[in-house]
Structures are given as C-alpha cells and as structure tokens.
Amino acid sequence: MFNALVVEKDEESGKTSAAVKEISVEDLPHGEVLVAVDYSTVNYKDGLCIGPGGGLVRKYPHVPGIDFAGTVEESHDDRYKPGDKVVLTGWRVGEAHWGGYAQKARVLADWLVPLPEGLDTRSAMAVGTAGFTAMLAVMALEDHGLAPGHGPVLVTGAAGGVGSVATAILGHLGHEVAAVTGRPDQEDYLRGLGASQIVAREDLTDVTRKPLEAEQWAGCVDAVAGAMLGRVLKQMKYGTSVAAIGLAGGAAIEGALITPFILRGVNLLGIDSVMQPYQNRLRAWQRIARDLPMDKLEAMVQPATLSDLPALGRDILKGQVRGRVVVDVNA
Numbered sequence: 001m002f003n004a005l006v007v008e009k010d011e012e013s014g015k016t017s018a019a020v021k022e023i024s025v026e027d028l029p030h031g032e033v034l035v036a037v038d039y040s041t042v043n044y045k046d047g048l049c050i051g052p053g054g055g056l057v058r059k060y061p062h063v064p065g066i067d068f069a070g071t072v073e074e075s076h077d078d079r080y081k082p083g084d085k086v087v088l089t090g091w092r093v094g095e096a097h098w099g100g101y102a103q104k105a106r107v108l109a110d111w112l113v114p115l116p117e118g119l120d121t122r123s124a125m126a127v128g129t130a131g132f133t134a135m136l137a138v139m140a141l142e143d144h145g146l147a148p149g150h151g152p153v154l155v156t157g158a159a160g161g162v163g164s165v166a167t168a169i170l171g172h173l174g175h176e177v178a179a180v181t182g183r184p185d186q187e188d189y190l191r192g193l194g195a196s197q198i199v200a201r202e203d204l205t206d207v208t209r210k211p212l213e214a215e216q217w218a219g220c221v222d223a224v225a226g227a228m229l230g231r232v233l234k235q236m237k238y239g240t241s242v243a244a245i246g247l248a249g250g251a252a253i254e255g256a257l258i259t260p261f262i263l264r265g266v267n268l269l270g271i272d273s274v275m276q277p278y279q280n281r282l283r284a285w286q287r288i289a290r291d292l293p294m295d296k297l298e299a300m301v302q303p304a305t306l307s308d309l310p311a312l313g314r315d316i317l318k319g320q321v322r323g324r325v326v327v328d329v330n331a
C-alpha cells in the first residue's frame with residue numbers, strides 16, 4: 001500500500017473532496033511502466049483537478065498530478081528498465097489518467113522521457129510542466145527568428161510558474177527581459193531571475209481603441225491572454241512573435257485585433273505542452289538541462305507535501321502561487 005491524493009465525487013450532491021489515502025498497485029490504471037514517484041508539482045490544471053475538475057477529470061475516484069519525476073520500478077517496454085530515472089509531462093496524465101500525486105504511478109512508456117544528464121528528479125520537477133512549456137515557448141520564438149540583441153522580450157504572468165521559468169531562461173540566454181506582474185512586491189524576485197525591466201500589470205490591461213501602438217517588444221511569452229494579449233499584440237515590433245501558452249487572465253482576446261497581423265506581420269504562436277511528440281519533448285528537456293540556471297531555479301521553489309495540496313490547488317486558481325511548487329510525495 002502507498003499514499004496518494006484521491007479526489008472523490010459525491011454522486012448525490014455532485015461535490016468533490018480531496019484527501020490523502022492509502023491505495024495499492026492493483027488500483028492503478030493500465031500502463032507498461034510502473035514508476036516510484038519522487039516529486040510532482042502544482043500547475044493551474046492541477047488546481048482544477050483537485051477541485052471540481054473543470055471538465056478535465058473524466059472519472060472518479062481520481063488521482064491528479066499532471067507531471068512527475070521518479071524511478072522505474074517495473075517495465076514491460078524495452079525502452080525502460082528498473083532503476084531508470086524518468087520524467088513525465090502531458091498526455092492528459094493527472095486528468096484522464098491517474099497522475100503524480102501518489103507514491104507510485106503506472107503509465108504508457110510513450111509518455112515518459114529519460115531524465116537528461118544535469119537534472120535530478122527534484123530539479124526536473126522544479127521545472128515541471130510550467131518550465132517545460134516555457135522552454136517550448138522560447139524554442140518557438142527562436143524558430144521564428146528571435147535572438148539576443150533584438151530588443152526587450154516581454155513575459156506576462158511573470159511571477160507565476162511559466163513566467164518565472166521563462167524569465168530565467170531568456171535572461172540566461174542573454175535577452176533583455178521585461179517582466180509583467182500584478183504583484184509589485186515581487187520585483188526583487190523577478191530581477192533576481194533575470195528580468196531587467198518590470199512592467200505593471202495595469203499598464204497592459206487597459207483596453208485601448210488604437211489599432212496599433214509604438215513598437216516595443218522583440219518577442220513575448222504570454223501566460224495571461226485576455227485584455228493583456230490584445231494590448232501586447234499592438235506593441236510588438238514588426239515581424240516578431242508572441243508565444244501564447246495560457247489564459248490566466250481570460251479566454252477572450254480584446255481589442256482591435258487584426259491590425260498587428262496585417263500591418264506588422266506579427267505571429268501568434270500557440271504552444272501546447274500536452275501532445276508533444278517524443279523527439280520534441282526530449283529536445284526541450286535537453287535544452288532545459290543546458291539553458292536553465294539551476295541556482296535561479298532554486299529561488300523559484302516552494303516545497304510541499306501531499307497533504308498541502310488541497311489548499312495549494314485553491315491558491316493557484318487565484319493566481320496566488322509564486323514560482324514553482326515542488327511536491328515531495330514521500331514526505
């Protein structure tokens with residue numbers, strides 16, 4: 001028997017509740033590889049899945065946790081053997097399949113990536129889905145021509161998980177990073193990660209009727225969408241790109257939208273971390289091991305245990321979590 005955070009639904013009231021319970025290997029869903037989990041993390045989607053599910057959870061009881069890192073315990077796939085260190089993000093694990101909020105997880109071999117040299121299971125989860133997505137966004141901007149020296153790169157939702165890692169990666173790569181935050185008290189934290197400029201959230205959330213504004217940004221990693229993305233698009237330099245990763249500020253983009261695309265050739269790149277093929281995941285994890293300063297990563301980490309998760313799930317949905325929450329499932 002081992003511990004897991006189990007979310008159950010009361011069929012009569014429709015209400016869900018989450019608690020740490022003992023479960024056994026036989027309870028785990030189908031998969032070729034059984035992993036002894038070391039660490040998982042708290043992401044926005046986890047907040048949804050710990051609560052009523054937000055349409056993500058298909059079946060109760062459910063074990064959330066959209067990412068984890070650990071050691072292979074048993075494998076029916078030639079690619080993995082007991083003792084191998086692995087990391088998992090995406091593939092709807094923690095949503096449609098039981099996830100990393102347990103001391104063991106059973107998954108398909110295709111969903112795993114071998115831990116790259118330079119990362120251990122804890123640092124891999126300090127990065128987690130948020131950091132993996134930040135790296136995918138940076139890679140997409142590079143593929144569309146971004147290079148250091150082109151001008152300031154904007155990161156929205158900067159004190160959050162994706163934003164913190166994006167700030168650290170871009171700063172380390174030699175970009176000038178402008179970090180947008182609604183939390184002025186996080187200025188020192190963001191400058192410590194690598195931001196050279198802090199932009200107040202309210203400066204970018206006022207909807208303007210202007211079709212375009214002065215060109216400012218050489219690229220953007222956007223975790224917020226909503227009114228802010230509408231505004232940012234109008235401030236992008238000619239021919240640059242915005243990597244859109246999330247919608248912490250709302251699903252609707254507001255403003256006179258078409259002008260940045262047809263008058264400035266701006267690209268809007270959608271970043272999805274969930275269905276990334278193996279080679280892309282491997283390449284992103286190798287870049288993380290190479291291009292993310294580990295000392296900066298440590299400054300982002302807030303440690304947690306399985307029993308902290310119900311409260312943390314509520315906090316992340318309110319935008320109140322800073323950086324990355326790393327869950328030691330064995331603590």
Ligand code: NDP
Binds near residue numbers: 156158248271273
């Ligand atoms: P966090 O909650 O850690 O960070 C989001 C940040 O956005 C907050 O910290 C806050 O930053 C800012 N924010 C929150 N609410 C608002 C608001 N109303 N208006 C403006 N800014 C706001 O979440 P993550 O970084 O983990 O994820 C961010 C988004 O990306 C989520 O929507 C998530 O679902 C999505 N996501 C998408 C992935 C993909 O594959 N595309 C993968 C991972 C996440 P600050 O306090 O600095 O202003």
